[in-house]
Amino acid sequence: MSANNENVNVQLRVNGVDYPVTIGHGRNLVSVLRTEIGLTGTKEGCDDCECGACMVLLDGQPVNSCSYLAAQAEGRSITTVEGVMDGADLHPLQQNLLDAGGVQCGFCTPGMIISATALLARTPAPSEEEIRIGLSGNLCRCTGYTKIIEAVARTAAETAVPTSTLGR
């Protein structure tokens, strides 16, 4: 797998900050975010594009960063869960997840937040069915989903999501 060690210099724009990195061209985005850039909010779960723990926004669209080549993300805008917060304040969705009991072990939570944020940006007043479809690429083995869906619905009801935090 020497090809995967062939280094390329790329600049990745993550949460509005440019990070120059030298990486093997076969590196996936989640590993570069976590180990080169040090943003460990994004999780690696299944490494198979199934579980959604690695979800990030690429130009505002949710993408599984485990199956996306980091080098391919050059010039695009990447948003991780760290970029969803408003300064030191939790995003309303984060607060609602806590309040509704939508966080147990927490491993799926960053991916859930990314998918839900994208959903609310596109569909500010989603039906329960739309929330379920929006989160259908994110697995949670703790909560049974009900409280997560409740948190998203509560966020939608409370406020329009500030799209300025989406890294568009």
Added chain:
Amino acid sequence: MTFTIATSVDDALAAMAGGARPVAGGSDLVVGARHGKAPLPDSLVAIDRLSELATIGHVDGRLRIGALATHAQLMEDPRVIASATGLADACALVGSPSTRNVGTIGGNVMNSSPAMDTGAPLLVLGADVELRSSTATRTLPIAELWTGPGRTVATADELCTAIVLPAARPRSGSAYVRLEYRRAMEIAVVGAGASVGLDEDGTIASISVALSAVAPTIIAVTGLDALVGRAIDDAVLVSLAEAAAAQATPISDLRATDGYRRHCVGVMARRAVEAAWRRALGENIAVPVNRALGIGAAR
């Protein structure tokens, strides 16, 4: 051992002539490499920024779909929903929102999975595939593209640049349904696409059915021409379901036994034809049929 980001189709074709393999969304290529199915190619050319390959539009009365059109784009495109509804059904069932955002029609078709969702509707709609290399462009019927799981007739230097659909005939409809155990991140246990055209008196003017996940490639059900001129009734639906089951050559694996697949693909064929028929009659069945009619996994 190179990685380049192509800025034009000619760029990409030149890189491929030099041995590079194309990557668009990476959802097959990168996942496959990480799981040891096939190592990541030594030389890659990223084609995802070639906006000229991402357009959908009518050209000479035919619907031309750029190879980089994503499943997310296709499932909501009004032109696709209007004249290739079965393709929209299929795209809406693929993966999850995130996989539909990166997964492209060109990648799906060229990956040549026997269980792909877009293949059956493209086959019944009579799609052509456009393949380009640095020296030539050719167009072939999609039925001639697939030669086996993961294999096509395309040479290593050929890039799929577009899928072209013939104009839909009047009073026609199409649909794709699949048997599934869950509603997202699922692969068809079996699936069926159908296209039905009606004469003014409501009898069958044209009918085609194709099957997913029951053979080494997507297959068309043969012998259905005998149904032309007949009214669609239970006898017709039973006979085409039997034809679909008889022509399937499924395998047993962790998702289903061969016998279960053979039975269910007949059921799916019948349901796909029923949905296509209702659409041909002008009924608006929302995309995807699986959700609108409650086929497949319940919540």
